[in-house]
Amino acid sequence: MTVTTPKPRSTVPALTPSPRPRARDAAEDAGWPQLTEAVREAGRYPTRAEAEAVTRIVLTALGSHVTGDERVALAQALPREAGRLIASQIPAPHPLSAREFVDTVATHIDGSTPATARWDVSSVLNVLANRIGQSLTTRLLAQLPPGYALLFGRADLAPTA
Numbered sequence: 001m002t003v004t005t006p007k008p009r010s011t012v013p014a015l016t017p018s019p020r021p022r023a024r025d026a027a028e029d030a031g032w033p034q035l036t037e038a039v040r041e042a043g044r045y046p047t048r049a050e051a052e053a054v055t056r057i058v059l060t061a062l063g064s065h066v067t068g069d070e071r072v073a074l075a076q077a078l079p080r081e082a083g084r085l086i087a088s089q090i091p092a093p094h095p096l097s098a099r100e101f102v103d104t105v106a107t108h109i110d111g112s113t114p115a116t117a118r119w120d121v122s123s124v125l126n127v128l129a130n131r132i133g134q135s136l137t138t139r140l141l142a143q144l145p146p147g148y149a150l151l152f153g154r155a156d157l158a159p160t161a
Contacts, residue, residue, distance in 0.1 A: 031079030035127065043123030056085060057108050058124035061101065063089030070139050077132040098147030118151075126153040 033048075040051035059078075063086040066074055075083035096104060106117030129137045129152045141149050149156035 032081040035079050035082055035131065038127045038131075039124050042127050043120065045123075054109070054120045055082070055124050057105055058121050059085040059128075060089060061105050061108075062086065062125075062128075064092045065095045065101070066140060066143060067091050068143075070136070070143050073136055074132065074140065077136060078128075095143075095145050097145050098151055101148070102151070122151050122153065125151045129153055 036048055036052040036055050039045070039055045040048050043051060043054065045051040045054065059082055063071070066086065071086065075087040077083075078086065102114060102117045102121050105121050106112040106114060109117060109120060112120070132140075137152055137154070141152065141154070147156060
């Protein structure tokens with residue numbers, strides 16, 4: 001099997017503008033640059049700005065699909081800016097399948113294809129899973145439809161009867 005890395009795009013618009021904090025405390029937002037740098041490295045994005053834009057789009061989309069205690073725990077486990085992106089979304093009336101989720105993200109990234117959107121989503125969600133740990137990742141996956149595990153960098157194993 002041959003795996004190819006999608007070519008980087010030059011522009012990535014934000015899904016929805018998120019309000020930025022008026023006054024930033026350096027310690028409070030220190031985790032955001034670290035998070036976006038980890039996404040830049042994982043996704044092999046040429047600039048931190050591109051990684052930040054992709055991170056915002058994916059976290060905003062994820063925020064509308066995670067609810068309840070898991071949503072609160074996720075927002076608290078992330079840097080303040082990322083937590084705002086998660087917590088500020090209105091919950092979706094029904095969760096999207098993993099494929100629909102990727103397709104939705106693709107519509108918000110200029111020049112995106114299903115393959116590049118899958119790369120973008122996986123880049124962010126792999127970093128997210130590493131940051132929040134196995135326990136919370138497992139709780140999130142239990143809440144989401146089948147198929148999301150691969151996007152979080154986990155095997156998607158179906159139980160056998």
